[in-house]
Amino acid sequence: MRNRTTLSKLFNFSGIEVTPAVALDYAKFKPDANEKDADRTIPIYSLDIKANLIKISNDGDVRQSIQPRVMAVYIPFEDQSEFPFIDTLMPDFNYFQLFNENRFIGNDRIGDTSKISYGIVAKRxxxxxxxxFFEFTLGQTLHLKDEKVAMPGESLRRSGSLTNLASMNIAMTESLSLKLDHYWDSDVDQIKRSQIGIEYKDSGSKRLNLAYRFRKQNIKQVHGSFSWPIRDQLSFIGHYKYSIKDRKTIDQFFGLNYETCCWSISAVSRKHLVYRNGETDTSFSVQFMFKGLGEFGTPINRIFEDGIFAYDQS
Structure with missing residues (x-):
């Protein structure tokens, strides 16, 4: 069981939004009938400051915007060793994660921290x-104290360490875009993640993506994915991920997606490498979704989020 109560207030000073917030995050876990319940209550303090500066070109055709943001977060340390790791994940670091209070996703862990994050997004x-047709993002987090709460195998941040990211999207034509993403650690001068991709997306439903990804664990991968209409409302979808280092296919799926104004249904056949034992797993997934309400079946969009570069259904 988990419950979070938040008290916050938005102040607007001539277009500059300032939001102080205090939250209490409570969780309770019952291991089994013979063990004592484990619970925790952790306060979370944050101050979020952001603005959106807009300028219209003289001919009225182009909107230029600059969106600076600064966020300070303090979460005290709480021993959570009695809680198991059930659904906690460490997500990929990106601009949205830069301004998340908790560095973990899931219900099992709240990461202690004292940090200041700042960044800027510039668009045309x-x-x-x-x-x-142009977007540039730059962000950094300054860690003000040593972290103590960790997942197995995770390296903890120390006081004074810096985490950095930069990304750029350039529309070369109305349908073709170049995407660059870079994430690095200043303290050890180490690239954590870097990727470059090309996306084709026309005014209809045709979409094609190619990407190269590099990670610090000497992971070098090539990704390809597509969504291509066969006839009205019916599209052929697929993805292929190949490891250059291991010279093998890591993940592939192919399927069909049927979409109307109110609902959609997708069916996908997937074959992917299971890293725990090196074997491959084959599965078939079906998802039925009422738009704006929810989904039934396997969450195929989660596959797309990893399988298709910057996937969205817009």
Whole structure:
């Protein structure tokens, strides 16, 4: 059982939004009938400051925006060793994660921290189409104290360490975009993650992505994915991920997606490598979704989020 209570207030000072917040995160876990319940209550303090500065070009065709943001977070240390690791994950570091209070995803762990995160997003957007033809993102987190709560195998941040990220999206044509993403650690001068990708997306439903990804664990991968209409409302979808280092296929799926204005259904056949034992696993997934309500079946969008570079259904 987990419950979170938050008290916050938004202040607007001539377009600058300031949001102080205090939260209490409570969780209780019952190991089994013979063991004592484990519980924790952790306070979370944050101060979020952001702005959106907009300028329209003289001809009225282009909107230029600069979005600076600063966020301070303090979460005291709480021993959570009695809680098991059931659904806690360490997500990929990105601009949205930069401003998350908790560095973990899931219910089992709240990461202690004292940090200041700051970043900026600059965009140039065509007003008529609403398409961003240039976007640049730069962000950094300064850690003010040593971290203590960790997942198995995770390296903890020390006081004074810096985490950095930069990304850039450039629309080369109306349908073709170049995407760059870079995440590095200043203290050890080490690249954590880097990727480059090309995305084709027309005004309809045609979409094609190619990407190269590098990670610090000497992971070098090539990704390819697509969503291509066969006929009205029916599309052929697929993804292929190949490890250059291991010279083998890591993940692949192919399937069909049928979509209407109110609902959609997807069916996917997937074959992927199981890293625990090196064997491959084959599965078939079906998802039925009412738009705006929820989904039934295997969450195929989770596969897409990893399988298709910057996947969205817009």
């Amino acid at each position: 957007t065509r007003i008529q189409s609403g398409k961003d």
